[in-house]
Amino acid sequence: MNFQLSEEHxxxxxxxxxxxxxxxxxxxxxxxxxxxxxxxxIKKLGELGMMGMMVDPKYGGSGMDxxxxxxxxxxxxxxxxxxxxxxxxxxxxxxxxxxxxxxEEQKEKFLKPLASGxxxxxxCLSEPEAGSDATSQKTTAVDMGDHYLxxxxxxxxxxxxxxxxxxxxxxxxxxxxxxxINCLIVTSDMEGFVVGKKEDKLGIRGSDTHSxxxxxxxxxxxxxxxxxxxxxxxxxxxxxxxxxxxxxxALGIASGAYERSLQYAKERKAFGTEIMNHQIIQFKLADxxxxxxxxxxxxxxxxxxxxxxxxFLQAACMAKLYASETAMWVATEAVQIHGGYGFVKEYHVxxxxxxxxxxxxYEGTSEVQRIVISRNILKG
Numbered sequence: 001m002n003f004q005l006s007e008e009h010x011x012x013x014x015x016x017x018x019x020x021x022x023x024x025x026x027x028x029x030x031x032x033x034x035x036x037x038x039x040x041x042i043k044k045l046g047e048l049g050m051m052g053m054m055v056d057p058k059y060g061g062s063g064m065d066x067x068x069x070x071x072x073x074x075x076x077x078x079x080x081x082x083x084x085x086x087x088x089x090x091x092x093x094x095x096x097x098x099x100x101x102x103x104e105e106q107k108e109k110f111l112k113p114l115a116s117g118x119x120x121x122x123x124c125l126s127e128p129e130a131g132s133d134a135t136s137q138k139t140t141a142v143d144m145g146d147h148y149l150x151x152x153x154x155x156x157x158x159x160x161x162x163x164x165x166x167x168x169x170x171x172x173x174x175x176x177x178x179x180x181i182n183c184l185i186v187t188s189d190m191e192g193f194v195v196g197k198k199e200d201k202l203g204i205r206g207s208d209t210h211s212x213x214x215x216x217x218x219x220x221x222x223x224x225x226x227x228x229x230x231x232x233x234x235x236x237x238x239x240x241x242x243x244x245x246x247x248x249x250a251l252g253i254a255s256g257a258y259e260r261s262l263q264y265a266k267e268r269k270a271f272g273t274e275i276m277n278h279q280i281i282q283f284k285l286a287d288x289x290x291x292x293x294x295x296x297x298x299x300x301x302x303x304x305x306x307x308x309x310x311x312f313l314q315a316a317c318m319a320k321l322y323a324s325e326t327a328m329w330v331a332t333e334a335v336q337i338h339g340g341y342g343f344v345k346e347y348h349v350x351x352x353x354x355x356x357x358x359x360x361x362y363e364g365t366s367e368v369q370r371i372v373i374s375r376n377i378l379k380g
Contacts, residue, residue, distance in 0.1 A: 005071070012068045016075035019048060024080040031082065031206040032351055035198070037162055038083045038206055045087060046117015050076075052095050059099060059107050060116035066241075066303035070248040074296075077252025078259065081355040082206030084252065086120060088245035089158045094121035097167060097183075097238040101225050110165050110185055119164040123242075124154040124186075124212060125235050131155075132368050134169075134235060135178040139214065141170035148172070148184060148224070150217040153196075156362070160210025161195050164188050167238075168214070169231050181231035185223040192217040203354035240313050242363045244302045247319035250327035250359035251295045257327075257334035257352040258288045264338055264347075275337075284337060288330045295323040314376045321369035324359035331356040 005013070023041050031038055045051055053069045055061020069091060077084040098111040113119045130136040139152025150170055157166070166186045173180030186193065196211030226234055262285060265276040275281045298319035305312035331353035335342035342349050360366045 005067075009068060009071055012064065013071040013075060015048065016050070016072040017078075019045070019050075020076050020079035024076065024083055028080045028082075028206075029345055029348070029351070031080075033205075033345070035200070035205045037208045038080065038086075039162065041080075041083055042086050042120065043117070045076075045083070046120075049117070050087060051090050051117035051120060052111075052115025053091055055095050055099050055111065055115035060112040060114075061095065061099075065307045066244060067300060067307060070244065070251075070299050070303045073245055073248035074252040074255060074299075077249045078256030080206065081249060081253055081352075082204045084249050085158055085204055085207050088242070088249055089123055090114060090120045092242040092245035093123040093238050094165065094167060096241050097123075097225070097234065098185075100237075101230075101234055103222075105222065106185065106225070114165060120159055120162065121165040121167070122157050122159040122163040122212075123238070124157055124166050124168040125239075126155045126157075128153060128155055132365055135181075135232065137169055137171045137178075137181055139168070139170040140174075141172045141182055141184060141219065143172060144218075146221055148182075148219045148221070150184065150186065150192075150214040150219050152214050154212045154214075156199070157210055157212050159208050160212055161198065162208045166212070167225070169235050172228065172231075176229060178232040179229045181235075182228065183225040183231040183234045184219045185225065186214070186217060186219055190217050190219070201358075203351070203356070203358050205354075239363055240316050241306065243316040243320040243369075244299065244306065244312070246359055246363045247295070247299045247302065247316070247323040250320070250323035250356065251292065251299055253352050253356045253359065254288075254292050254295060254323070254327040254330040257331045257349050257356075258285070258292055260347070260349055260352075261285065261288065261334040261337045264341075281337060284333050288333060291326045291330065295319070295326045298322050314373060317364070317369040317372045317376075320359075320364065321366055321373070324356070324366060327356035327359050328353075 049062035052061035053064045057063045095115050141148035141150050168184050168186045172182045192215040194213040199209040268275045302312050302315035302319045334349040341347045
């Protein structure tokens with residue numbers, strides 16, 4: 001067992017860190033305040049090869065492993081979780097799902113522009129009445145022979161306004177329940193594709209979260225991923241990989257909040273000395289560092305299992321559960337260490353606390369992770 005990162009891994013980590021500090025940090029507070037999508041920064045991430053990191057170069061990707069992806073996600077998330085969620089959805093859900101299960105024609109047509117960063121995409125599973133219970137899909141795709149007629153509404157879609165290509169889960173055969181769900185590739189230029197209101201969110205306010213409505217959208221049969229009825233299995237398998245991305249995002253939020261707290265503790269004076277000399281602050285920093293290191297090991301283990309082609313479901317769920325709860329706890333403690341300064345936007349940690357909360361909710365709530373983990377350990 002080797003805990004040393006390779007030279008290539010260290011280079012990728014440093015490149016992501018430099019990008020976060022030079023490109024993302026300068027405007028991150030303003031983008032959060034204005035709920036402004038980081039369009040320019042996402043374009044540059046694509047040019048760096050970070051929007052299709054794990055995709056084979058023949059499809060426009062960077063051909064990197066999942067460990068590289070985790071390292072990059074942590075560094076970007078230390079500074080701007082709104083940018084990293086765009087990166088995560090495009091990499092983990094859209095690109096990985098298309099490369100793993102798409103036809104050669106679908107990869108040529110849809111994956112290449114997504115992996116190269118020319119465009120970005122979204123993953124459409126959640127609905128007004130189907131969040132954690134993903135089997136209760138009300139969006140329908142009626143088989144019309146050479147195409148499907150798509151109708152319904154999807155909620156909480158990251159990249160809803162700015163995305164070009166979407167993977168949409170829809171019910172084709174109600175009698176078959178979740179075995180009658182298909183995944184269809186839908187593009188934003190299709191007639192009947194309607195973007196709903198932008199959500200006014202607690203955190204990740206720079207990201208682009210919308211409802212999407214489909215009104216008699218004609219989707220060619222060639223745009224279906226996998227065999228008929230494969231949609232639910234596809235969604236669950238893709239989300240397993242996505243959880244590694246969100247775990248890495250949570251890890252980044254936690255480590256970003258910790259690094260700012262550590263620096264602040266060395267500079268801020270109270271009772272005649274720097275607050276790092278007070279044991280209560282020392283203990284807070286020690287607990288933060290310990291939980292972050294454990295979260296990092298969870299993330300890297302899940303990534304290593306995925307790269308080795310082994311079953312990574314439980315590891316990914318554990319990583320997402322632990323890292324997200326660590327992010328929320330660390331960010332809250334970071335605000336406490338900063339005191340009154342932690343409550344104002346200038347010092348970043350209040351934003352990190354707001355951003356951390358969503359990591360316990362999307363791509364499977366903490367409760368859903370516990371369900372999956374418990375089922376896995378009990379059947380074993």
